Amino acid sequence: MQRLITKQDLVNKLTELLKDFEVVGPKELSNKGIFYQVIEDAKELYLGQDFAIEPIKKFFLEPSSWILRHAKDDVSLESFPQSDKKRIVIGARPCEAKGLALLDKLFDSEYKDDFYINNRKRTIVVGLACAKPDMSCFCTSMQGSPAETSGMDALIFESGDGFIIELVTDKAKHILGSIGEDIKEDQKLNKDKMKALVKKVIKTPESLDKVFESDYWDEVSRPCISCGVCTFLCPTCHCFDLVDEEKKRMRCYDGCSFPDFTLEASGVNPRPTKKERYRQRVFHKFDYFKKNFGENLCVGCGRCIRHCPVKIDIADIVDKAPI
Amino acid sequence: MIDQIKTKAKELLKTKKVDIVIGYKKASDRIGAIPAFIDKEGDIDKLIWDGYCVYNLSNYLKDFPGKKIGIVTKGCDAKSMTVLLQENQLKREDIFIIGIECSGIVDEKRKGGDIAYDERCKGCKPATPPIYDVLIKEEEKKQAPRLEQDPYESVRKLETKSIEEKFKFWQDEFSRCIRCYACRQICPLCYCPRCVAEQTQPAWFSKAVSVEGNFSWNVNRAMHLAGRCIDCGECERACPAGIPLRDINKKIEKDVKELFSYEAGVDTEQKPLFSSFDKNDPEDFIK
Amino acid sequence: MSEWEPKIVGFLCNWCSYAGADLAGTSRLEYPPNIRIIRLPCSGRVNPLFILKCLSNGADGVLISGCHIGDCHYSEGNFYARRRFAVLKKLLEYLGIDPRRFQMSWVSASEGDKWARLVTELVEEIKQAGPNKDFVRKND
Incomplete structure (x- = not known):
């Protein structure tokens, strides 16, 4: 109506x-x-x-x-x-x-x-x-x-x-x-x-499985400074941390780009470098979520591109992934 | 100018003097720049140099331990390397500084698309890096307008406000902080392996996006940079919330200059501000 | 409700100010009981984070007290403290924290009377500044 x-x-x-x-x-x-x-x-x-x-x-x-x-x-x-x-x-x-x-x-x-x-x-x-x-x-x-x-x-x-x-x-x-x-x-x-007003058009592969081990991620993640701009400003990123403060429990945003996101109490970090962390972000959005829920976990709002302090372009990275 | 950078980079890689050259290349939007990491001679043609090369690349030096690095460096970026050398975070022989006599960079946040020099370039005096191995000069003299204005103008303006006004001002500004820590991550001098913000035992300040948490984080960040910040302005540029972080850094810079005649990043032999003292340091605030 | 009494945290160096406060006690000098003392080896041990944590957790004022210049047990600790807190004090004021809330003093082991006088004045000043409401962790 x-x-x-x-x-x-x-x-x-x-x-x-x-x-x-x-x-x-x-x-x-x-x-x-x-x-x-x-x-x-x-x-x-x-x-x-x-x-x-x-x-x-x-x-x-x-x-x-x-x-x-x-x-x-x-x-x-x-x-x-x-x-x-x-x-x-x-x-x-x-x-x-x-x-x-x-x-x-x-x-x-x-x-x-x-x-x-x-x-x-x-x-x-x-x-x-x-x-x-x-x-x-x-x-x-x-x-x-x-x-x-x-x-x-x-x-x-x-x-x-x-x-x-x-x-x-x-x-x-x-x-x-x-x-x-x-x-x-x-x-x-x-x-x-x-x-037709939207000029940027990319293709997204059905699955990224094949490129998981590729050196491509090493190359594209190098400029990343591991801040939380892309995840915090993303309309779909939803990872959170639980923190106990003064007899209360809080949940607050957390992001896979932070080095201590996956840091374990033992001191082991399964995603020790930017490569693994950046790859995780891309895979969560364009592979894992799609497998679980049938859609990309990305809406194409462009915030992570617009506000990235070093101009990393996730759309470009997915588009050019060497499938 | 870009040809000279390319020639130098090629020579460095060919003679194995460095393993990698850090410079700038075109971003996907075909306008801006993105940091480039060149380790093959074949990729050298990707290098560019223009007003959009805004990043302080010395932030990436810590990413390549044990490697010899050639790095394209503007005047302000070289100052942060001076501080890193002072603090033994770098070995001078490991880096080859391709110094650029910078003519000012573009204000990216400015709307409307017209090219304007960034606010931070206006107070910048030495466009020539204080340290370099080779200096590449701008062919034509198209220097950024070096305004004769007081570099601390906005700081002084704030200083004259009342305590309540100041608190209100900063509370408004900090209320937009989302604690993404872009200010910390973009800073070449924030290199602690584990930041106090991530400590949980004790948790020095609340992780909540709150007056108290945001305030403590920003005071703490500024204090850790006291006498070290060389005002490259990257924190303010990176901040998505537009918090005037340079106004805090510059306040400390001004105080430190007035109180201790200390200036950061001018000399590699200088002792860090808080690891040194003078017997006659002012103490009129002590009872 | 009874009249509001300020809470003040005092970071005192073990060798001078703590002994000075002790002397004030053994000399039976009277001063207001609003200060909670934390003993540290040296005023140089105080981290700016301590101040922020105190203020955000509800302290109305913070005092750092150490040996007079030249008397430091570790020779130079108070020199470093002096530099550090000169900067912090100006910064806090710039960011809108009442400068009365953060103070520093040199009190030697023999200055029990100075300690008593100092705390009396400090409490008076902080009473004038009022309760620290702005910069406190809200409890809900």
Whole structure:
């Protein structure tokens, strides 16, 4: 269901929703870029075409969150209470929302992650279609597109002065269905045309098994500095560490690029060099996950390429893998 | 200029003077550069030199223990090698420094695509590396605009604010820190085999992305670089959250200059700041 | 609720300041009980991380005290400490930590009266600075 709305409609609706909902959306911080933050005034919202630095993932799988603590009796353990405040995320990009759909496969399948599921359930995701993918974007090679709706409840498109809103789920229809006006047939969007906006196209091999032992990984991982930018900014990377601090247990992001990610208590590290670590990242995304869940664990958002301090290009590396 | 670099690299590899040459090559986007590691003569043509060669390559020296390395080096990068030599992290005979008389590098974060010189180049005085084995000069003089501005301008501006304002400012900045440790990993002088941030017994500061954890991490990082940081600016460039890390490093640089007349990275024979002292060091803050 | 009393951590060198504090005690000098003393071999042993850890764990102030310059049991320990904390003190102030919260002093083994006076003044200053709320690990 598509509807035509004006900017003012959207701002008014959000202002109304602010009473009952926590609203999360992109904000522009001067000279720093775009960041997703909790919005207190609908006018703060940035609905331009620049990409946020961090993906929306951080509101579902938090950078660090407390999960367990000692109960009052100091003997037993109890789960940390979780917020049930309703949330609406606005302005997430199709690739980031697809990242959530991929995380659902992992955290809401055989293994149920209560914290993630709770965050997912209490949130409505309203996406913003991309009109200006940049040269790092390669979502179309990852079965996505600038107008993909997977993982979303609704998607808005820039259209002239206003927006077209596509309502995907009943949840969204219930809350946002009343704004704007019905769209005429000739105003409907040609989504396939939008795919052509993405210029970077790569091929991904069915399986990378054959190149596991290749020297290729040695070569491509050399510039890597083992920081956590690519994993922390990835909409699909989900590895975490458990840390106990003062009678509480926390989980926080961890990444396979860090040297101590696989360090064992004995002192042995099964992935001692950058080669093994970088290969792991590529294999997890383009081989192991595909074998387990049928899709690449990559949405082609291009964040790891855009923000890599030494410009390592994972898409290029997968594309050129010597299969 | 690039021809001279290539010729030198070829000669070094041919005569087996070095095992590997670290330089720059074109990145996949065809605009930027990416570090290149050349160990075969056939690959030498990949080498490039332009304003996008922003990285401080001395960070990679630790990746090749026991090997002889030829390294393409800008003025600021050579200063970090000076510190590494001071601290016995390198053997001078193991490295061959192909010094570049740098004419300034590009500000990558600047939007709009116009080529602008990076903020960090503006205060840079010696474009010529303090140490080198061969110096390659820019043919035409197209030096970065060396502004006559005070290199500590932004530091001084912050210093005049009230304590509450300063705390608010840094709290806002640090609140965006995601603890990816890119600042640490990109720094050629952060070479500890195990960082305090990874220690768990004791855990010196919280791993949580919190005011306290982020603050402690950033203070700790800055203190470990006190009197060592040569202001190559890589930490600030690498930071995805845009935290003005150079403003912290430069504050210490300024204090150290004022208090102890000490400057990092100018002389390989100089003793590290905190491993030396002067009997007349100021102590007006001590009761 | 009773009136707020500051908590102060003191890192004291074994040879001078600790003995000085001891002398204040044996001389029956009175000073506020707000300081918790940690004995270290030398003021040069203090790592900047100690200060950060104290402040983030809820201390309202931190004091480092060692031998007067020239008196160090290990000849030069306090020279190194002096350099290190001159830099840290300025840095903390720059980052918005009240400079009153981190202080340093030289107290010799014979200066029991100086110790008592110093702590009294310190407690007064930190009372004025108020509780350390900003830079503390939140407990939830």
